[in-house]
Amino acid sequence: MAFFAHQIRRGFSSSAVRNVVIKQVTIIGGGQMGAGIAQVAASTGHSVTLVDTSDDILKKSIKTIEGSLKRVVKKKFADKPEAGEEFIQKVLKNVSTSTDAGSAVKSSDLVLEAIVENLKIKQDLFSRLDKLAPAHTIFASNTSSLPISDISSTTNRLDRFGGLHFFNPVPMMKLVEVIGTSSTSQETFDSLLNFSKVLGKTPVSCKDTPGFIVNRLFVPYLYEAVRLYERGHGSKEDIDIAMKLGVGYPMGPFELSDYIGLDTIKFIMDGWREMDPDNTLFAPSELMDKLVAEGKLGKKTGEGFYKYK
Ligand SMILES: CCCCCCCCCCCCC[C@H](O)CC(=O)SCCNC(=O)CCNC(=O)[C@H](O)C(C)(C)COP(=O)(O)OP(=O)(O)OC[C@H]1O[C@@H](n2cnc3c(N)ncnc32)[C@H](O)[C@@H]1OP(=O)(O)O
Numbered sequence: 001m002a003f004f005a006h007q008i009r010r011g012f013s014s015s016a017v018r019n020v021v022i023k024q025v026t027i028i029g030g031g032q033m034g035a036g037i038a039q040v041a042a043s044t045g046h047s048v049t050l051v052d053t054s055d056d057i058l059k060k061s062i063k064t065i066e067g068s069l070k071r072v073v074k075k076k077f078a079d080k081p082e083a084g085e086e087f088i089q090k091v092l093k094n095v096s097t098s099t100d101a102g103s104a105v106k107s108s109d110l111v112l113e114a115i116v117e118n119l120k121i122k123q124d125l126f127s128r129l130d131k132l133a134p135a136h137t138i139f140a141s142n143t144s145s146l147p148i149s150d151i152s153s154t155t156n157r158l159d160r161f162g163g164l165h166f167f168n169p170v171p172m173m174k175l176v177e178v179i180g181t182s183s184t185s186q187e188t189f190d191s192l193l194n195f196s197k198v199l200g201k202t203p204v205s206c207k208d209t210p211g212f213i214v215n216r217l218f219v220p221y222l223y224e225a226v227r228l229y230e231r232g233h234g235s236k237e238d239i240d241i242a243m244k245l246g247v248g249y250p251m252g253p254f255e256l257s258d259y260i261g262l263d264t265i266k267f268i269m270d271g272w273r274e275m276d277p278d279n280t281l282f283a284p285s286e287l288m289d290k291l292v293a294e295g296k297l298g299k300k301t302g303e304g305f306y307k308y309k
């Protein structure tokens with residue numbers, strides 16, 4: 001009762017707080033994560049609008065989706081290549097693209113953001129879209145490291161705002177962390193949990209705590225790997241081999257850092273250092289800063305810790 005009274009005070013009709021069945025999805029950011037999420041959402045029958053800043057970037061996103069779908073159908077439709085091609089065309093039909101986020105959100109049940117890891121840019125985006133999206137629309141961020149409550153703070157839909165943290169590569173990784181802030185309504189949280197399940201993922205529930213579950217454990221590991229290397233205590237090749245063969249990880253820390261994107265990692269480190277300047281864990285890495293300054297961002301630019309053809 002208190003919850004509904006709260007909604008009415010904020011000027012929302014009761015229909016705005018019911019469980020939202022998510023059918024129409026707008027994904028903002030067509031990079032590695034946005035394209036992967038768009039692919040999985042479209043493959044599970046959702047109508048997806050993928051938004052980025054230019055048509056050229058969006059063309060590249062669609063090419064990435066097509067390439068990934070080809071890998072998926074090679075396995076899924078091994079004996080039926082025609083059915084595989086049909087599946088690809090059906091999925092691609094479910095994805096449209098736009099450079100106008102404001103128009104795209106007007107018919108959305110869910111707006112999922114996967115843009116650059118920068119608080120101010122994410123806040124500005126959501127603040128603008130909050131005025132344009134329908135009342136029932138749920139907003140969610142795929143941030144790796146920023147508090148969801150900080151991102152949502154520039155909107156008037158704190159109850160319809162949560163985190164959906166996917167893992168890279170999205171088509172392959174089964175986990176989604178579903179994050180609720182102290183203001184996220186139970187209905188919103190349940191809708192996000194349900195959406196993750198419909199995508200074929202396994203969701204885990206998580207509080208809005210730094211690094212959520214995975215990155216809280218994962219970030220110190222990656223930091224330590226880079227520091228070990230910077231001290232000259234092991235080559236990057238040997239550290240990668242050690243973690244693959246010694247612990248059974250599919251990728252070593254340097255291969256994985258290149259896969260994630262060194263710019264994303266630097267954004268995360270810089271942001272955490274700003275929040276906790278005296279924590280030596282967040283001290284800058286000269287090597288990482290140098291690589292990013294040179295545009296060597298990892299696999300996506302052809303070079304990071306390693307070179308790619
Ligand atoms: C000073 C301090 C510096 C350090 C600071 C640290 C800062 C913190 C950084 C935090 C970053 C946060 C990131 C984010 O928030 C959270 C993450 O996402 S973390 C990343 C999680 N991901 C992983 O850990 C990936 C691990 N790797 C793997 O699981 C596998 O390697 C792989 C990617 C699945 C690839 O598998 P491989 O066997 O290696 O290679 P193959 O190419 O043979 O692929 C196998 C199989 O999978 C199919 N496939 C692969 N990719 C795709 C795709 N994109 N789409 C479709 N299908 C794909 C491929 O076709 C193969 O299929 P098969 O041939 O077997 O049928």
Ligand SMILES: NC(=O)c1ccc[n+]([C@@H]2O[C@H](COP(=O)([O-])OP(=O)(O)OC[C@H]3O[C@@H](n4cnc5c(N)ncnc54)[C@H](O)[C@@H]3O)[C@@H](O)[C@H]2O)c1
Pocket residue numbers: 028029030031032033034051052053057113114115116117118121125142143144145165166167168259260261264
């Ligand atoms: N890379 C990973 O492994 C990983 C994993 C989980 C979560 N994340 C998070 O997902 C988000 C995206 O990461 P990514 O690796 O896909 O980055 P990316 O650099 O591959 O893609 C980001 C995309 O957002 C676009 N963009 C930037 N500002 C925009 C705006 N205002 N409007 C529309 N589009 C805009 C860029 O043009 C780019 O195409 C980040 O918050 C990151 O922390 C990344």
